[in-house]
Amino acid sequence: MTKHKANELLKQIGLQIFLLTITAIVLFPILWMVSIAIDPRNIDKPLELVLIPDGATLRAFKQVLTEPYTQLCANPAEPETCMTFLKLLGNSLMVALGTSLFSVVLGASAAYAFSRFKFIGRETGLLGFIALLMLPATATIAPLYVLLNQIKFGGEPLRSTLVGLAVAYTSGSLPFAIWNLKGYFDTVPKELEEAALIDGATVTGAFIRVILPLAVPALAVTVLLGFMSGWTEFVMAWLFLESPEKFTLAMALRSMQGQFTTPWSTFFALALVMSVPPVLLFFALQRYIVSGLTVGGVKG
Amino acid sequence: MAETSLQSQTQKQSGAANKFWRSIKESLGAWAYIAPAGLLMMFITFFPQVFQAWMAFTDYRITNLRFNIFNPETWEAFAPEMVGFENFIRVITSSLAIENYDFVRLLTFNIVWTISNVFFHVVLGVIIALALNAKTLYGRRIYRAIFVLPWAIPGLIIAFTWANMFDRRFGAINQLLGLVNEWFGWAINTDIRWLESAQPPIGGILSFLPLSFYAVLIANIWLGWPFMTVIATGALQSIPTELYEAAKIDGASGWQQLWKITVPLIRPAMIPAIMVGTIWTFNNFNVIYFITRGGPFGRTELLVTQAFKLVYEQRLYGVAAAFSIVVFIVLMILTLIQNQVTHATEAYYD
Known part of the structure; x- marks a missing residue:
């Protein structure tokens, strides 16, 4: 002993x-x-x-949080037109939350159909979505730039709006979301829905009230990954957005990197501040991450 | 008797027709659920791909941006010229007027980059998951919280940080080496040009990899293992403990338990994760672009970073389109091969 x-x-x-x-x-x-x-x-x-x-x-933090960003001004002569931390934060949140909202709503709806219905074109549809997973987001840049340039909302090309950006990111995160959510829905017993249907619920009602609450871990993972991609994506944002008023935190960070000198203290202060929201979201959702990502894979 | 059989036949027929209509109706219902996602993918991914396929056969340049496919008035004045397979040929035979462009080198490097990264991610990820899953472990929750950080902090920021740390003058890595020298009385060179040196540290067959490859490899290993740990943790938690108890009674050693129980049972969950990880690593833009910028002399350039430069720096939309199609085809082939290999081995284990 x-x-x-x-x-x-x-x-x-x-x-x-x-x-x-x-x-x-x-x-x-x-x-x-x-x-x-x-x-x-x-x-x-x-x-x-x-x-x-x-x-x-903590001066660098104070500067990052309170002073205007002089490199990001609509009109460099007027400091009032420069971006502030709050405006950048608002843009980033809008893109990130938009991406996670679109991903989770559209993803859950499509994944539910693939998991529960037997229908014409099911295999092909599912394969199609998985094949799209292989497409690097950057591989569509050239045509997407050209196409979104041509669609205008109120005189502004869709390409250079934050909603357009969130939609573009959603297309990047949807294939994985659908695949992961479908795997998770597959593990939820069918009998639960059938019982709800017998009690008089509609198919959609059963889906929303019975399946979704049981799939919270996989939904949480989808929200998390959508948020992360919207929060940190840089390539498309840099190519598509033109006016500094639309810039996100990731772009502000990049623009601090001067050709010759970079104000490193303020740069890393902004980097740390920008890391806080995703880290908090990770901690908040941590108990769901493991099961949300693996239950479908282990049992299915 | 005849009558009843006739009756049942018509019943059967109408039943089949009903069934057919029902399946159509159900299909429509199902497609209604898929439609929002499907339309978005159709518009943002699929349609641009088709457009890209067309662009790849043209000499689409910045002047053609005024060409609007939805506006026939612009067709004549701004339509790009068709150039046939010229773009593809130029991409593959490396005859683009761009510095340091070599397609075969790009492709080889991209594959080596992907395999080495995924290998370390999986091995480290599983080992750490095993350690975290030990029966008694003090501080398990704290470790779990800390170990999610490399994944939770935006990759862009991590890339900038590692670029700074690998700097030759007072970079953290060189300073750390100095500290090691101080502690152990060693004399490691503390003036290493991690990102700029064109001298390959390992010769022979690996001499096409500059020192900066190893630097970005370290950075990306740091970044990538937590995802694999999470997947492996989920898989480990689903293994019933009775299996290990039974194996122990049969006198199996810890090593045997690992290879006969743990590894085969976490395989089903790891394989999809590895496939996704492979695709993500293959197209990992941030780490390369923000740490080495593809240097020195383009030797750490990935296909995606090259594609970005074709669009953003050179504005050669037609060439970039052809290039992206080639990348997609390469990735598709690699995934199919990977699928074949993993399936084959799966059958072997069953």
């Missing part, structure tokens, strides 16, 4: 050493960002590896 206990202890120590090493590796770049962001010298790299440099200050 004591030998067993000693073994257990050794195993625990080994595990802890291994996991602490991984923790150190994971945290290292993040702490590097923090260390630069609070450095008072606004230099590109600290000359020594210390977490809290001498004279550490």
Whole structure:
């Protein structure tokens, strides 16, 4: 028994050493960002590896959050036309929430049909969606740019609106969403719906009131991935949006990278601020992530 | 008797007709559910692809942007010229007037990049999931929370951070090496030009990979394993513990349990994740574009970053379209091969 206990202890120590090493590796770049962001010298790299440099200050955070972004102005001569953090945040939230809303609504609806109905074209349809997963978003840039340029809403090409951007991102996240949600719906017993139908519910009613509440983990994962793609996407945003008023946080971050110099402290301060919403969303949805991504794969 | 059989026959016929109508009706119902997603994909992905296929055969340039497919008045003045297969030929034979463009090198590099990344993601992801899934582990919840960070922090930001850390002068990595030297009295070079050096660190067959490849590989491994850990965790939690207890009674060692129980049972969940991971890594834009920018001399360029440059920097829409179609075909072939291989091995395990 004591030998067993000693073994257990050794195993625990080994595990802890291994996991602490991984923790150190994971945290290292993040702490590097923090260390630069609070450095008072606004230099590109600290000359020594210390977490809290001498004279550490939150000035960079204050600047990022409260001062106008002078590179992003409709008219550089007038500071009132420059973007502020709140405007950038609003744009980013709109694109990210739009993408996750579209993904979850359209994805769940299509996945439900693929999971529950037997219909003409089912296999082909499903295969078609999965084949689209292989299409890199960047592979459609050239034609999408040309096409969305031609569709105008109130004199403005759809390409350069935030809704247009969210729709374009949704097309990128839908194939995986449908595939993942379908796998999850497959594991929800059919009898539950049948019981609801016998009780007089419509098919849509049963779907909304019986299936969706049971599929919360997979829905949460869809919302999360949609949010992430809308929040961080850069390529299309950079190509499609023109007016600085529409710029997102990711674009503001990119535009801080000057050709010769970058204000590193403010750059990393904005980077850290921008990381907060997705990290919080991850933590909030963490208990759903594992089952939401794997239940369909394990049982189906 | 004859009458009843006749009756049942007509009944059967009308039953079949009913069934047919019912299946049509149900199909319409099902397609109504799919329509919103289907229309969006049709418009944003499929239609542009068809348009792209047409563009690929033209010399579409910036001047042709005023060409509007929905407006016949612009057709004559701004329509691009048809050039046949010229774009494809130029893409594949590397005869584009762009610096450092070599299709075979791009493709080889892209494949090596994908395989090496996915390999490390899966191996590390599974090992860490196994450690986190140990029966008794102190701090499990804290580890789980920390280990999601590389996935939760936007990839764009991580890429910028690693680019800064790999900097030659006072970059975190070189400083860390200096610290290691100090601790152990070693003399590792602390002036390594991680991203600029064209000298391959490993010669022979791997000499086409510059040092910056290993640098971005490290950055992308850091970024990619948590996804695999999450999938592996879900799969591990679905394995009944009785299996391990039975194996223990039969005298199986820990190693045998791993290879005979754990690995075969997490396979079904890992394979789709690996396929998705392969596609994501193959097209991983952020890490390459923001860390090495494809350098030095375009040797770490991926197909997607090259496509982006064709559109954004060169504005060669026709060539970019042909290029993207080639990339799509390559990816399709690779996925089919991968599917074939994984299916084959699956049958072997069953």
